[in-house]
Amino acid sequence: METPISNKEIVLDFWKRAIGQGDLEVAGQCIAEDYIQHSASGKPGKAALLEALAMFKQMPKPENPPKPFLRIIADGDYVALHMLITFGGHTMIVLDMVRLQNARFAEHWDAIQPMSEATAHAAIDGPTQINDLVQTESNKQRITDFAQTVLKEGQWEQAADFVSSGIVTHDPEAKSGLPGWKEMLRRCTFEKTYRIIGEGNFVMTQSRVLQNETPYACYDLYRLDKSKIVEHWRVKQPIPATLLHNNGMF
Incomplete structure (x- = not known):
């Protein structure tokens, strides 16, 4: 078969x-x-x-x-x-x-x-191996809660509950460490998260964010270990005023 x-x-x-x-x-x-x-x-x-x-x-x-x-x-x-x-x-x-x-x-x-x-x-740069498949749903829920509580509602005092103090960030706009990462994220307004997908220790969010009055399609990729974010990558693109189709970027 x-x-x-x-x-x-x-x-x-x-x-x-x-x-x-x-x-x-x-x-x-x-x-x-x-x-x-x-x-x-x-x-x-x-x-x-x-x-x-x-x-x-x-x-x-x-x-x-x-x-x-x-x-x-x-x-x-x-x-x-x-x-x-x-x-x-x-x-x-x-x-x-x-x-x-x-x-x-x-x-x-x-x-x-x-x-x-x-x-x-x-x-x-950074790890690519997918591990902890049994943690997929719990890791997705952790990122769902993080996106809502910290990024959307702005409860930054709760960030340490979700993020390792030794977080490694690959976003070139962010300074190293947790303080630099938080400073970078706070420059963005997270308007809506459309999708959250995950496999094992990797979870990705698809969101519309606003930065310096420019709207972006933003994809944040997180690696988790023991239910905390330990590494982060980001890819974002400005949303043009007009598209070649009527489907939107989300």
Whole structure:
């Protein structure tokens, strides 16, 4: 009896064959007919995505591209990929998230943050191994409570209940340690958290935040140990005034 392929394996195979190898036949099979696009740079619908993949196939590729995936989280129908991509001489941190339905790509979100190569590497360094799978739901609840109590309601005196004093932050806007991390977060207004997905010791939130009066699509990735946040990564992208579709970035 064949073992059913996991959603994580479906997404990785799509990236390898449809994007890496330019196999548009595979892409057509993997994308749902009613595919929903949320990316700020994408046009709506399956046909537009296939058109973009066809254009991407014609572009020159680096001879020895690095493996782009740093962290991959699968939670039910959702798969999120934390990536570092160098393309056209530009280095970008990407958080790419898809929702699968019947083993096909049904919906897609992303945030792309351009950075210098040195800054980008610092922003994605750190552990990648997923552990403590039995703690998935309790870790998701911890981040749910943290996002509501501390980030949304601003009860910063409660932060130490959720965060290790030795937290490692990879956000280039944050100074080291818990005080510097809190200072960075307090510069943002967390307007709404749309999704929280997790696998083991990694939990990611998808939120709309306001910083210096600019709205962002913001993805915060947390690593937890013994129910406390010990490490944090972030990818955020300004939300443009107009999009190429009517689906919004969330």
